[in-house]
Amino acid sequence: MIAQADARLRVFKRYHIHLRNMANRPCWTDSLGADTLKQIVSRRVLQWTNGLHDYQVEPLQIVLDQQDLLFISGTGCGKSAFFIIPIVVHQEILAHPNLYPAFPVKKNPVVIVVTPTKGLANSIIYELQKFGLSGISYCHETLSTYYPDRLHVLVDLICACQTWQLICVDPEHLASPEWRKIIQHDTFKLNLILFCIDEAHLIKKWGPAFRPAFENIGSFIRGYLPLTTSTLALTATCDPDKSTRALCESLGLIILDIAKRTPGVPKYAQILDYLRCGRKTVIHVNTIPIAYEIYEFLWNHIPKGHSPLRRMRMYHALCTDEYNRTTFQLIDSDSELQVVIATVGFSQGINCKSIEDSISWGFPSSLDEFWQAKGRAGRDPTVTCRGIGIVTPNLMKMAQEVVAALKPHDPAASKNTNLKKTKLSYEPAMEENKALFLTEQKCRTGFLNRYYGNPPQGLSELDCESAGRTVYCDLCSQRYNVHYPFSHTPTRFPWTDVVARPTRTKKRKSKINLGTDERKQMRIWLVSFRELVWNQFEQYDPTLCNHPIPWFFPDPIIDAILDNFLIIQTLDDLVSLLSQHDWKYTDQKSESLYRLLSDFQVQLCKQRKEEEEEREERKKTRKKDKQIVVEYDEESRAPSPTDSHISSSSESAVKTIIPPATTRHSSWKSKPQPQGTVADWMASYGPQRNKRR
Numbered sequence: 001m002i003a004q005a006d007a008r009l010r011v012f013k014r015y016h017i018h019l020r021n022m023a024n025r026p027c028w029t030d031s032l033g034a035d036t037l038k039q040i041v042s043r044r045v046l047q048w049t050n051g052l053h054d055y056q057v058e059p060l061q062i063v064l065d066q067q068d069l070l071f072i073s074g075t076g077c078g079k080s081a082f083f084i085i086p087i088v089v090h091q092e093i094l095a096h097p098n099l100y101p102a103f104p105v106k107k108n109p110v111v112i113v114v115t116p117t118k119g120l121a122n123s124i125i126y127e128l129q130k131f132g133l134s135g136i137s138y139c140h141e142t143l144s145t146y147y148p149d150r151l152h153v154l155v156d157l158i159c160a161c162q163t164w165q166l167i168c169v170d171p172e173h174l175a176s177p178e179w180r181k182i183i184q185h186d187t188f189k190l191n192l193i194l195f196c197i198d199e200a201h202l203i204k205k206w207g208p209a210f211r212p213a214f215e216n217i218g219s220f221i222r223g224y225l226p227l228t229t230s231t232l233a234l235t236a237t238c239d240p241d242k243s244t245r246a247l248c249e250s251l252g253l254i255i256l257d258i259a260k261r262t263p264g265v266p267k268y269a270q271i272l273d274y275l276r277c278g279r280k281t282v283i284h285v286n287t288i289p290i291a292y293e294i295y296e297f298l299w300n301h302i303p304k305g306h307s308p309l310r311r312m313r314m315y316h317a318l319c320t321d322e323y324n325r326t327t328f329q330l331i332d333s334d335s336e337l338q339v340v341i342a343t344v345g346f347s348q349g350i351n352c353k354s355i356e357d358s359i360s361w362g363f364p365s366s367l368d369e370f371w372q373a374k375g376r377a378g379r380d381p382t383v384t385c386r387g388i389g390i391v392t393p394n395l396m397k398m399a400q401e402v403v404a405a406l407k408p409h410d411p412a413a414s415k416n417t418n419l420k421k422t423k424l425s426y427e428p429a430m431e432e433n434k435a436l437f438l439t440e441q442k443c444r445t446g447f448l449n450r451y452y453g454n455p456p457q458g459l460s461e462l463d464c465e466s467a468g469r470t471v472y473c474d475l476c477s478q479r480y481n482v483h484y485p486f487s488h489t490p491t492r493f494p495w496t497d498v499v500a501r502p503t504r505t506k507k508r509k510s511k512i513n514l515g516t517d518e519r520k521q522m523r524i525w526l527v528s529f530r531e532l533v534w535n536q537f538e539q540y541d542p543t544l545c546n547h548p549i550p551w552f553f554p555d556p557i558i559d560a561i562l563d564n565f566l567i568i569q570t571l572d573d574l575v576s577l578l579s580q581h582d583w584k585y586t587d588q589k590s591e592s593l594y595r596l597l598s599d600f601q602v603q604l605c606k607q608r609k610e611e612e613e614e615r616e617e618r619k620k621t622r623k624k625d626k627q628i629v630v631e632y633d634e635e636s637r638a639p640s641p642t643d644s645h646i647s648s649s650s651e652s653a654v655k656t657i658i659p660p661a662t663t664r665h666s667s668w669k670s671k672p673q674p675q676g677t678v679a680d681w682m683a684s685y686g687p688q689r690n691k692r693r
Helices: 002-015 031-044 054-064 081-095 118-131 140-144 151-160 177-183 186-191 202-206 212-224 269-275 288-299 321-333 367-374 393-406 411-416 432-438 444-452 474-479 516-538 555-563 571-580 586-636 678-683
Strands: 069-072 110-114 135-138 166-169 192-197 230-235 252-258 281-284 312-315 339-342 357-361 385-391
Touching: 031 054, 031 081, 054 069, 054 081, 054 230, 081 110, 081 118, 081 166, 081 192, 081 230, 118 135, 118 166, 118 321, 135 140, 140 151, 151 177, 151 186, 177 186, 177 212, 186 192, 269 281, 269 288, 269 357, 269 385, 288 312, 288 339, 312 321, 321 339, 367 432, 393 432, 432 444, 444 474, 516 555, 516 586, 555 571, 571 586
Parallel strands: 069 230, 110 166, 110 192, 135 166, 192 230, 252 385, 281 339, 281 357, 312 339, 357 385
Antiparallel strands: none
C-alpha cells in the first residue's frame, strides 16, 4: 500500500499543472505548512483515524496556497477532501489562532463546486455533513422553493457567506444572471477560497454537443473569478493522448462476460448468477427503459416474504431528486438493500463505500465511462470487489472488426485472396481503445494500466501474475487457475430460480384458437388494459408508486386469457381463470375485463366473417375466370366451316379473338393486358397444367 501511494505521488508531482503563476503569496507549500495541515486534520477530522494520505498532502498545500491545480487520481482515492479540508483549515485557524502559525484565513470561507449531475451534488452535500459543514445544491429543485418572488432571497443568502460553506452548481445555472451577480458581490469574492470542477473530463466529452455550457466554464473562470481564488479540476479518467496521464488504481477483479441466450430463458438471467453471492451491487445500464426491464425481471425473482421495494431501487432522471438522494444514503445504511439499477449519473462521483460489485449491462460508449462505473465499487479497502461487464456477442464481433481494421494491410495476402473491401457493419464506429479492451487476450488490468499510463511503467503493464497483484483479472485468474470466494451467507439475499418458459406450440387458427396475427392484436389490447389498471390504482396508493407496471396485470395472466380467448363465454369462466393466478384486482376489475373481452370477441367474429366472405368472393372470381379461359380456348381450336373455300395461293386468314374484360378482386395483382390471341392471354398467367387422364 505504501508503494502504491509513493507511485501515485510521483505521478502527481510530474503532471500537476499550475495555471497561473502568482507572486508574493503566503506559502503553505513548505514543511511548516504540511505539518500544520496534518495537525489540523488530526484535531478536527476524528473519523480519519490515520489522517491524510501522503498523496493528499501536497495537492492540499497547493490549493491552500491559492494556486491552480489539475489533479488526476483513481476513483475512491478521496478527491472530495481537496474541496472540504480547505474549509476546515480556515475555520480551525480562525477559531484557534494561537495554536497555529499566522496563515491568512477568511472569516466565512466558501467553496464553489461545479458538478455535472444532481446526484453527484447531493452526494457531496451528504458527505459534507460528516464534517459538520453545510452546503446547498443550486439546482432546479432548490430554485423551485424560491420562485418566482423569492429568488433574490436565495442570492442574498449565498452572497452573505454565512449560511452555507459549500455550493454545488451545474454549468447551466453557473451561466445565469443570478450567478454573475453572486460572483461579483464584494463579500462573496472576499470569502471565496476555491473554485472546483468535479469530473473535469466531461468538459470535453459533454461540452461540444450534449451540454454546451460545459465549454463556458473556462470563460467564467477567466472573466469573473478573483485572482486570489485557486481553481481545482478533479477527474479519475483522462485520455492519455492529452498532456496529462491518469492515475487509476485497480479496483479488484475485472470480469468481461459474454451474454448467453438460451431459448425460453429471460435475457437478464445472467445477472442473477452474480446477485446470488449476496453482495451489494450497482447495475449500470445505458438507457432508462433497460433499467425498468431489469427491475421488472428481478422483481419476479424475489421470494415471497422478502420486500422487493427494500431489496432494490432505481437511480435515474425520472426518479425524483428526493428518491435519488434517499437511494444512495440507504446503500450504506440499509442492510436489506442489495441492488441499485442506475444510469450514467450514478457513475459520476457517487461515493458509497459498501458497494462490492459493479455490473455494466451492455458496454458504455467509451472505456472511460466503463472505468468510471467500475470505480463505484471497491471503496472499502478490506473487501475484494468485482467490476463486471456483460456484453453481447454482436458487440464482441464489432470490436473484432475494429481491431482487424487496425492491423496493417498485407498486399501479398490480398493477391492470394478474392476478398472484397467492405465497410464495417455498424454505425457509428466503435472507439478504438474500447475495441482493444474488449478483445484483450492477455491481461485486462495490464491493458488499463498501459492505456492510462499508470506507474511504474513496464511493471504495471505485465499480467497479474508477473506484476504480483493481489487480485487477478478474469483472464489471469483463468490462466493461472486462481479463484476467489465471493459468496456471503446464502440466506442473506435469496433469489428464486429462473424457470425456462416452455416453447409455445403454434396452434392453427380455429373456432377455439386464435391465429398468430389475432393473438398479437389481442395482446396489444390487453397490454393497454394493464396500463388502465396501473393508472387507476397506482396514483391513489403511495405504496404502489415503485411497483413495475406489469405487476398490475402480469404477463402469465395475459397468456392464459389468450390461450382461452374464444372459450371464455361467461363471467364465471373469466373469474375462475383469474383466481388460478391470484390476481390482486379480480374483485374490482373482472367485470370490466369481461365486458372488454366480450367486445373483442364480437369484433373478432365480425372480422373473421368479413375475411371468409372475401375468400368466397375471390374463390368465385377465380372459378369464373377459369370458365372463361376454357370457353375461349375451345373456340380458338374449332375447325373452319366446310363451305369456306380458300384458294391455296391466297394468304391465310387470321381470326383474332379478344375475350371480354373480367372483373377482378381489388386485392389481386394486376395482370398484363391480352396481346391479341387466347394463347398470348393465357401465357400471361404462366404455364398451363394438363389434367391427368
